[in-house]
Amino acid sequence: MATRSRRPRTEDSPAMPRATTVGASATGRPSKKLKQTPAPATVIPVQVQAAPQVPAALERAESPTASRHFSDRKFQDANISTQSKAGIEHEFMSDVQAATLDLGLAGKDLLVQAKTGTGKTIAFLLPAIERLLKVKQRLAGISVLVLAPTRELALQIEEEAQILLKHHNGFKVGHVIGGTN
Numbered sequence: 001m002a003t004r005s006r007r008p009r010t011e012d013s014p015a016m017p018r019a020t021t022v023g024a025s026a027t028g029r030p031s032k033k034l035k036q037t038p039a040p041a042t043v044i045p046v047q048v049q050a051a052p053q054v055p056a057a058l059e060r061a062e063s064p065t066a067s068r069h070f071s072d073r074k075f076q077d078a079n080i081s082t083q084s085k086a087g088i089e090h091e092f093m094s095d096v097q098a099a100t101l102d103l104g105l106a107g108k109d110l111l112v113q114a115k116t117g118t119g120k121t122i123a124f125l126l127p128a129i130e131r132l133l134k135v136k137q138r139l140a141g142i143s144v145l146v147l148a149p150t151r152e153l154a155l156q157i158e159e160e161a162q163i164l165l166k167h168h169n170g171f172k173v174g175h176v177i178g179g180t181n
């Protein structure tokens with residue numbers, strides 16, 4: 001599915017979302033205009049945009065005076081497992097994490113775009129892990145597949161997943177990359 005950006009592309013705002021992209025919901029409903037949520041003056045620009053068919057869409061408005069990545073939401077207060085909380089090495093969620101966590105935990109399909117280094121990896125890994133915990137009869141094999149456009153990014157995501165899963169039992173993380181011996 002094609003993605004459309006509502007903002008002009010900048011150097012650190014690539015045209016295509018990277019490993020954060022998850023497919024669109026097949027609700028069949030017509031697209032809705034994104035809601036504008038006023039952003040505090042202290043956040044950096046973060047754009048969270050739902051795919052056209054996803055009814056629950058959310059966008060953080062761009063703030064020209066923005067300088068921080070962090071929200072005032074703490075991971076410890078989030079509705080996530082104690083094992084995940086124990087693995088997370090950060091106190092406050094970044095803006096993109098705070099904006100997407102509840103939607104991800106609710107099982108919404110999200111198409112998210114945010115600047116590099118804003119914490120998108122945890123934003124998509126954490127809800128995936130939490131949802132896996134709710135599966136009663138887990139099948140053998142791959143439960144979550146993350147596609148990344150570069151080897152480096154794939155390895156970084158693997159590392160982040162291992163940290164998040166440090167206190168969980170029964171999960172293994174691995175990577176598959178091409179072009180190496």
Ligand SMILES: Nc1ncnc2c1ncn2[C@@H]1O[C@H](COP(=O)(O)OP(=O)(O)OP(=O)(O)O)[C@@H](O)[C@H]1O
Nearest residue numbers: 018090091092093094115116117118119120121122
């Ligand atoms: N809530 C947080 N508080 C502090 N640091 C964080 C938080 N979330 C992630 N980080 C750290 O910020 C760095 C960048 O995070 P991450 O790689 O997830 O960004 P990204 O948006 O996925 O970047 P890219 O677009 O380059 O993949 C990592 O070192 C990560 O551990």
